[in-house]
Amino acid sequence: MSVRHLEALFDPKSVAVIGASNRAKSVGSVVMRNMLTGGFEGPVMPVNPRGGAIHGVLAYPDVNSLPVVPDLAVVCTSAQTVPSVLDDLGKRGTHAAVVLTAGLSLLTAEDGRTLQEHVVEISRKHQIRILGPNCIGMIVPGIGLNASFAHKNCLPGKIAFVAQSGGLTTGVLDYANSNDIGFSHFLSIGDMVDVDFGDILDYLGSDPTVGSIMLYIEAVKDARKFMSAARAAARNKPVLVVKAGRVAEGARAAASHTGSMAGSGGIIVLDDTTQIVDAALNLAQFYAHESCGQCTPCREGCGWMYGILTRLQQGEATEADIRVLRDLANNIHSRTICFFGASAAMPVQSFLKKFPEEFFARAGVGVPDDWRPAASAK
């Protein structure tokens, strides 16, 4: 379906929260609180069968009672009710929904088909664009939209961050907030029954509020569509892709979240003005900060790589440091219990292999004769 109705999803003028609640710490309560405190200027309409008021806002008992047709619905009801809620929304004319509910692919309806299959059918029948299910939701700070149950909001900025994994999303949010990094869009897209990476790249690639796009991918369901969208978006702005699941444990973690087996590999698209050492340092800073410390190669190696790259950027590193940097990356790769270690090592290995002259120039020397064969051995 590509970008059709994605404007209703990412730039809605009114929002309904289906399953809004006053129950402390429930998803429906957190979403409602986030919607009301995010600064969104359009109407926010809670829907709860008990009616009353949710966080002080008059609630409606069902979708049919809403006084206006919402551009966007945030659905956080039980799995069994999601298909009928979406059907009601479609009949009212809503064209976008964020479905936070998990477990739709595990439960079957009376006809033997999964609830997820019903959701896909309803999405197509009514042309409702669906983000999720099984996701944390999305934040668009530029319009004050926090349609998520994230534990905190994000700062406004020019980076669009898109990930499937909810756990990683919250980790990135913590890191970004503590380092004053802002976002144009912060999207957790979960199981991608409808809106996928390709659709999002198409939309964000031509959105002038987006300066760069960062994707954290567990699995791509339509590789041809994804590559076409990535190529088009990368013509307009930098696109950085981190691919999870390179080692077995990472692939298992990815499969348990999205239900799809991840492959391996990675793409980082940077424009030709980017200093490679600076890009490597940027990434290394993130990984050094986020390593949980459980495995020695990742815990120690990420910090050491960050230290060497910092010295390189400042013109204080030597040729020997660059060799140590390569050894560190090679030692981290595939020697850790989760894919994070490999994700940290791969950009350094790749940059050293493809752009050695940029690293050695920072040390004030040319690329040594013995470097290229050794570097390409990996």
Ligand code: SF4
């Ligand atoms: S590889 Fe994963 S588990 Fe090991 S220290 Fe790094 S983040 Fe922790």
